[in-house]
Amino acid sequence: MTQQPLSWFGIFRLGLVQTSLGAIVVLTTSTMNRVMVVEHMLPAMLPGVLVALHYAVQILRPRMGHGSDVGGRRTPWIIGGMGVLALGGVAAAAGTAWMGSNPIGGIALAVVAFAAIGAGVGASGTSLLVLLAKRVDDARKAPAATVVWVMMIAGFALTAGLAGHWLDPFTPARLIAVTAVVSGVAVLVTIFAVWNVEGDRVLAPTRARSLDAPPHPSFRDAMRQVWSEPTARRFSIFVFVSMLAYSGQDLILEPFAGLVFGYSPGESTTLAGVQHGGVLVGMIAVALACSPLGRNRFGTMTSWMIGGCIASGLALFGLAASGFVGPAWPLRTSVFILGVANGAFAVAAIGSMMALVNAGRGNREGVRMGLWGAAQAIAFGLGGFLGAAAIDLTRYLLGSPVTAYAIVFSSEAMLFVVAAKLAANISTRSPTAASRRSAISSDPYAVNLSRN
Numbered sequence: 001m002t003q004q005p006l007s008w009f010g011i012f013r014l015g016l017v018q019t020s021l022g023a024i025v026v027l028t029t030s031t032m033n034r035v036m037v038v039e040h041m042l043p044a045m046l047p048g049v050l051v052a053l054h055y056a057v058q059i060l061r062p063r064m065g066h067g068s069d070v071g072g073r074r075t076p077w078i079i080g081g082m083g084v085l086a087l088g089g090v091a092a093a094a095g096t097a098w099m100g101s102n103p104i105g106g107i108a109l110a111v112v113a114f115a116a117i118g119a120g121v122g123a124s125g126t127s128l129l130v131l132l133a134k135r136v137d138d139a140r141k142a143p144a145a146t147v148v149w150v151m152m153i154a155g156f157a158l159t160a161g162l163a164g165h166w167l168d169p170f171t172p173a174r175l176i177a178v179t180a181v182v183s184g185v186a187v188l189v190t191i192f193a194v195w196n197v198e199g200d201r202v203l204a205p206t207r208a209r210s211l212d213a214p215p216h217p218s219f220r221d222a223m224r225q226v227w228s229e230p231t232a233r234r235f236s237i238f239v240f241v242s243m244l245a246y247s248g249q250d251l252i253l254e255p256f257a258g259l260v261f262g263y264s265p266g267e268s269t270t271l272a273g274v275q276h277g278g279v280l281v282g283m284i285a286v287a288l289a290c291s292p293l294g295r296n297r298f299g300t301m302t303s304w305m306i307g308g309c310i311a312s313g314l315a316l317f318g319l320a321a322s323g324f325v326g327p328a329w330p331l332r333t334s335v336f337i338l339g340v341a342n343g344a345f346a347v348a349a350i351g352s353m354m355a356l357v358n359a360g361r362g363n364r365e366g367v368r369m370g371l372w373g374a375a376q377a378i379a380f381g382l383g384g385f386l387g388a389a390a391i392d393l394t395r396y397l398l399g400s401p402v403t404a405y406a407i408v409f410s411s412e413a414m415l416f417v418v419a420a421k422l423a424a425n426i427s428t429r430s431p432t433a434a435s436r437r438s439a440i441s442s443d444p445y446a447v448n449l450s451r452n
Contacts, residue, residue, distance in 0.1 A: 005135060005137035005140070006135045006136050006137075006144075008140075010197065011140070012147060012151075014148065014193055014197065015147050017124065017128050017148075017193050017194065018128070018148045018151050019151045020185075020186035020193075021124060021125060021186075022152040022154070022156045023185075024089040024183055026156045026159050027163060027179055027182060028054075028092050028117055029051055032047065032093065033051070035170075036099060039100070040100050042099065050114040051114070052385065053111065053118065054118035055378065056118065057122065058377035059378060060122055061125075061126050061369075061371070062223055062226075062367050062370035063370070064081075064366070064370055065126045065373075067366070068130065068366040069363050070216045073198055074128070075127075075197065077124065077127035078123075078124050078128050078194050079191055080124075081119075081120045081122070081123030081125070083120070084120035085116070085120025085121055086120070086184065086187050088116030088117035089117060089179050090180050090183055091112065091116065092110055092117065093176045093178075093180070094176055095109035095110035095113050096172075097173070097176055098172075122370075125373060126370045129350075129353060129369050129373070130365045130366050132144060133355070133358065141351045141355050142287055142290035142304075143288075145287075145350040145354060146284060146287035146347050149283060149346075149350065150280065150283060150284075153276075159182060163178050166178050222364055223367060226367045227371070231360065232360055234422065235353075235372060236375045237375075238305075238422040238423050239376050239379070240375040240376075240379045241418055242345065242349065242416065243383065244415055245316075245413075246345075246380075247383030247384050248383040248386060248387035248415070249387060250387065252391050252408065253275065255268075255391075256319070256401075259401045260323045260401055260405060271331070274332050274339065275336065275338060275339040276339060277336065278335070278336040278337065278338065279339045279346070281339070285340070285343075286304050286347045287347065301355065302424075304344055305420075306424055308343075308345025309341075309417070309423060310417070311337070311340075311344070311345075312338060312341040313416035315338035318337075319335075319405075320413065323401075323402035323403075323405055324406070391404055
């Protein structure tokens with residue numbers, strides 16, 4: 001029995017999973033980061049390595065997606081992943097607290113905890129996107145992508161505000177308690193969000209296949225099949241290159257404002273807020289543009305990906321030139337434009353993931369989404385590190401912060417230009433009935449399913 005597409009209420013419900021993810025992650029990447037460096041006076045490199053570890057573990061996303069493909073249901077992976085994330089969050093808080101009295105023991109526990117955080121985010125986030133892609137109507141994919149990502153940002157903001165209130169006066173025990181409460185609420189909200197979304201009408205492949213059907217392909221075979229699909233392979237490369245450029249300026253924008261434009265810490269933090277505000281504007285713009293408004297649609301997700309990448313590149317070229325112009329340059333406006341362009345391309349890319357997840361062999365949606373999620377996670381972890389390292393290297397070699405930042409911003413801009421070229425070769429049109437039949441005919445397991 002075919003399920004009806006999700007209503008807006010259903011989309012908002014699933015968006016609560018992203019809110020829950022954001023609530024736990026913001027405590028581990030921001031609050032615990034600060035406690036390690038300020039309260040425990042440990043090297044700033046330590047939280048940097050731990051955050052990089054949580055991204056590195058997400059290379060397992062395709063394997064997790066394959067597990068949900070084989071099982072035929074996404075709900076257990078979403079709830080189970082959130083449970084692992086919650087346990088990882090509490091363990092990370094305990095490890096951070098323990099660092100005050102036993103640095104080696106606390107760091108060892110934090111390593112295990114951050115690995116669990118990465119695994120939980122990967123398992124829950126991958127299956128959530130697959131479930132959204134399968135249950136959301138094509139016309140709503142871009143708005144749905146915006147909704148769930150804005151709700152994740154809301155999770156960041158809400159948790160930061162409430163946890164900040166309850167963490168004062170700070171004690172290690174209070175950090176563990178607050179993290180435990182946030183993690184517990186996140187798990188309960190996730191269970192509510194996904195409860196009965198798939199329902200009993202969704203048959204697991206193991207229940208549906210005939211006795212003479214071949215066994216499920218191994219993960220290696222499934223991964224090889226997905227990588228052989230031109231669209232999946234091209235989109236993976238696009239995601240990696242674009243997200244590398246996107247994350248490359250993450251850690252260097254505020255120091256740039258301070259070193260080159262003389263911004264105070266408060267002013268540079270406000271500048272980051274201007275950028276995030278622009279990201280939200282860009283996301284909402286794509287959601288409105290790619291929604292059906294009568295018979296008018298203002299561009300496709302592909303065109304918004306291309307345009308967002310080109311605009312991001314131009315904004316970064318502007319930042320590269322700004323240091324040579326000096327205080328007369330409208331830095332806040334430039335950063336806002338960069339944020340709008342980043343938000344537009346990012347949400348178009350997420351919407352494209354949802355549109356393309358079914359474009360290929362049947363029963364490979366989890367592997368496909370996992371591959372793209374892994375490309376995004378690796379690029380995020382690598383981009384931040386490479387951007388900061390490139391600044392250190394060019395400043396050391398050239399002795400000029402202005403020139404160093406100009407070179408790095410220009411390099412990131414060129415990456416966005418390359419990403420725009422890659423996006424131009426990707427079609428986000430939904431697969432036709434003929435292409436679906438072709439995909440089924442090439443997959444003996446799917447053939448048996450289609451006959452039952």
